[in-house]
Amino acid sequence: MNFKIYTVSSLNLKIKNSLESGFSNVGVEGEVSNFYCHNNRHLYFDLKDDNSKIKVVMFYEAKKKLGFEIEDGLHVLLSGYISVYEKRGDYQLIALDAEPVGKGSLALAYEQLKIKLKEKGYFEEISKKAIPVIPRAIGLVTSTGGAVIRDIITVLSKRFENFHLVVRNVSVQGLSASREVCEAIDDLSEFGSGTGAGVDVIILARGGGSLEDLWAFNTQEVAQKVFECSIPVISAIGHETDFTICDFVADIRAATPSVAAQMVICNKSETVKIINSLLDRIKNNLEKNLAKSRQDLRYLSDRRIFKKPQTILINFWQGHDAARKKLADGAKLKIQSKKSAFGALQILLSEKPIIGRIVLNKMSVNNDLFRLFSGEKNKLESLKNRVGILLKDMDSRSPVSVLQKGFALVIKKDNEKIIKSIDDAAVDEQLQILLKDGILLSKILEKISKKP
Amino acid sequence: MEKEIKEMSFEEALLKLETIVGELEDEKIELEESIKRFELGVRLSSHCLAKLDEAEKKIEELTRNQDGKLVARELKLDDL
Numbered sequence: 001m002n003f004k005i006y007t008v009s010s011l012n013l014k015i016k017n018s019l020e021s022g023f024s025n026v027g028v029e030g031e032v033s034n035f036y037c038h039n040n041r042h043l044y045f046d047l048k049d050d051n052s053k054i055k056v057v058m059f060y061e062a063k064k065k066l067g068f069e070i071e072d073g074l075h076v077l078l079s080g081y082i083s084v085y086e087k088r089g090d091y092q093l094i095a096l097d098a099e100p101v102g103k104g105s106l107a108l109a110y111e112q113l114k115i116k117l118k119e120k121g122y123f124e125e126i127s128k129k130a131i132p133v134i135p136r137a138i139g140l141v142t143s144t145g146g147a148v149i150r151d152i153i154t155v156l157s158k159r160f161e162n163f164h165l166v167v168r169n170v171s172v173q174g175l176s177a178s179r180e181v182c183e184a185i186d187d188l189s190e191f192g193s194g195t196g197a198g199v200d201v202i203i204l205a206r207g208g209g210s211l212e213d214l215w216a217f218n219t220q221e222v223a224q225k226v227f228e229c230s231i232p233v234i235s236a237i238g239h240e241t242d243f244t245i246c247d248f249v250a251d252i253r254a255a256t257p258s259v260a261a262q263m264v265i266c267n268k269s270e271t272v273k274i275i276n277s278l279l280d281r282i283k284n285n286l287e288k289n290l291a292k293s294r295q296d297l298r299y300l301s302d303r304r305i306f307k308k309p310q311t312i313l314i315n316f317w318q319g320h321d322a323a324r325k326k327l328a329d330g331a332k333l334k335i336q337s338k339k340s341a342f343g344a345l346q347i348l349l350s351e352k353p354i355i356g357r358i359v360l361n362k363m364s365v366n367n368d369l370f371r372l373f374s375g376e377k378n379k380l381e382s383l384k385n386r387v388g389i390l391l392k393d394m395d396s397r398s399p400v401s402v403l404q405k406g407f408a409l410v411i412k413k414d415n416e417k418i419i420k421s422i423d424d425a426a427v428d429e430q431l432q433i434l435l436k437d438g439i440l441l442s443k444i445l446e447k448i449s450k451k452p
Numbered sequence: 453m454e455k456e457i458k459e460m461s462f463e464e465a466l467l468k469l470e471t472i473v474g475e476l477e478d479e480k481i482e483l484e485e486s487i488k489r490f491e492l493g494v495r496l497s498s499h500c501l502a503k504l505d506e507a508e509k510k511i512e513e514l515t516r517n518q519d520g521k522l523v524a525r526e527l528k529l530d531d532l
Contacts, residue, residue: 134462134503137510144513150529153511162509167527169513191514191522268504275466275500278473282493285476289486 009086016084019091023082028054028093029101032074043070047078047093055092062096068109075101106211110218113245117220122227128251129232133266136198137164139188139231141181142205144169148257152205155261160268166191166199172206177216182225189231201232201264204246205257208239217246226250236260409434413441422447457495462503469496 006014030047037043043058056078058070070076080095100108117123138156142148144167156163168184171177185202192199204226206214216222217237226233226249235250236257247253254260410419413430425431425444433440457465472493476486512524 132461132463133466134507136507139514144527144529153529160504162505162507164507164510165512166524167511167513169515187514187516187522191524271504272501275469275497278469279493279497281473282476282490282497285473286486286490289476289481289483293483 008089012084012086012089015089015091016086019082019084025079025081026093027077027079029077030054030075032070032072032076035070035072043095045070045072047076055090056095057092058095058098066098067105068100069112070098071112074108077101104211106215106218110211110245113218113220113223114248117223117227117245117249122223123248127227131232131234131252131263132200133271134160135200135265137166137192137200138264139192139199139202140165140167140205141170141184141188141202142167142257143172146172146207148205148207151256151258152203152261155258156265159262160265163265173209173213173216178219178222181216181222185225185229185233189229192231199231201234202229203234203236203254203257203260203264204250205236205260206238207257208242214238214242214244217244219245222246223249234260234263406436422449457492457499460496460499462500465496465499465503469493469500472496 028047030049030053033046033048033053035043035045041060041063043056043063045056045058046053047056048054058078058080062080063070077099078093078095079097080093082091083094084091099105121127140149140152142152149167153165156165166188168188170180170184172181181204185204188199188202204217206217211218214237217235223245226235226246232251234252234254235244235247236254236259237244237246240255243253252263254263410425411417411432411434412419412425413432416432417424419425419431425447427444427447429444431442431444433442455464460468472489475481476489476493481489511527511529513527514522514524517523
């Protein structure tokens with residue numbers, strides 16, 4: 001037998017060495033499947049085309065340099081070398097780099113991060129904070145070298161002349177840009193809350209540029225920082241047509257930096273107008289209400305009982321007098337008739353002295369008189385009572401009569417408002433106590449509530 | 453008053469002012485109550501107006517000094 005005998009290990013090792021030297025630098029294009037990533041470190045997957053597939057490993061060192069994420073179904077161009085996993089005798093491609101096929105890796109990374117953060121709920125309206133109408137100070141993260149800061153200051157000056165801007169200068173592109181933007185957000189948060197400078201809102205601003213130029217605002221770290229920032233953030237990156245990840249995460253997106261300046265603070269003169277018009281409406285309403293109350297009062301005071309109380313009394317007195325006259329006349333008449341009847345009776349009696357009948361007739365005369373008098377008397381009493389009640393009623397409605405009864409009225413010294421509750425006056429406050437014969441100027445020593 | 457007017461933010465005071473205007477215009481309110489609302493409205497609106505003038509115009513740049521402390525210094529831009 002003319003062949004060399006190997007152990008399994010030594011054969012696999014020899015194959016490994018041969019493959020590694022023979023395929024030390026290869027590129028291969030295909031679709032990712034069976035993707036698996038252990039503990040967010042090494043990546044394992046198959047790369048396949050219509051007829052074939054090859055096992056692929058991408059170690060952590062290579063993976064962390066990728067801008068996008070490998071996932072099933074993705075069409076990629078891999079570069080690396082072929083090696084053998086000796087334990088199983090599997091050969092595999094050790095991928096050192098990957099490129100998406102069909103679109104740029106940045107575009108892919110952008111899409112992937114957008115989907116990922118959306119799923120995490122970073123873009124939800126519910127987590128967006130409201131922008132204050134008048135921020136005490138406005139934080140601005142931008143490059144002080146660019147035109148952006150000038151645009152912003154120009155707009156702010158027109159809207160609200162006494163604005164307070166705190167700028168944190170950063171590189172808005174390049175390798176360190178996303179880290180600098182994150183630090184700037186931290187610094188403004190720390191400064192804004194620490195010294196009472198009151199940075200109530202932060203604008204992230206950058207002029208237009210390519211996807212690469214705007215990249216710092218498409219990174220996960222900036223997105224994370226904006227999402228976690230306790231101060232509301234306005235994202236104003238690039239032109240109107242540029243949408244960055246930061247735009248989606250921010251509490252509000254401004255199409256351009258100038259628009260951000262319009263959003264960040266109210267227009268002062270317009271706001272003053274609004275406040276004044278509200279004040280006018282309150283004034284008008286009060287005047288209307290006052291006029292209505294005056295009218296109500298006039299309507300009441302125009303009523304006869306208040307205008308000419310005597311006319312009502314006169315009516316009653318007239319009624320009273322008439323009743324009296326009727327009573328007197330009636331009595332006179334009745335007495336007259338009874339007198340004549342009595343006279344007749346006397347004549348009759350002198351002729352026929354029967355004691356029992358006289359007594360009987362006397363009684364009947366007395367009864368008649370009694371009935372007559374008591375009836376009229378009752379009528380008069382009830383009339384008197386009615387007048388009395390009416391007078392009392394009128395009287396008791398006047399605050400003056402309340403004072404006559406011994407009650408007091410307490411009013412504020414300055415505006416003469418009536419004190420109805422212990423809440424209406426303060427301790428040490430001077431009050432006036434109105435009594436029937438004058439005013440006592442007094443001072444509150446203590447408030448004692450009825451409630452325990 | 454549930455919250456002292458002087459403690460209110462601009463937004464709170466403006467919102468309260470708008471509420472008062474709405475109440476005065478929509479509801480039947482006793483004269484005494486409408487005078488109270490009027491007084492409150494006047495105080496709220498002057499608070500709002502004061503808030504607008506509260507800030508002082510400043511353009512500052514935030515940097516760290518040698519000790520690593522954050523300091524805000526006036527920012528001068530050439531053509532502003």
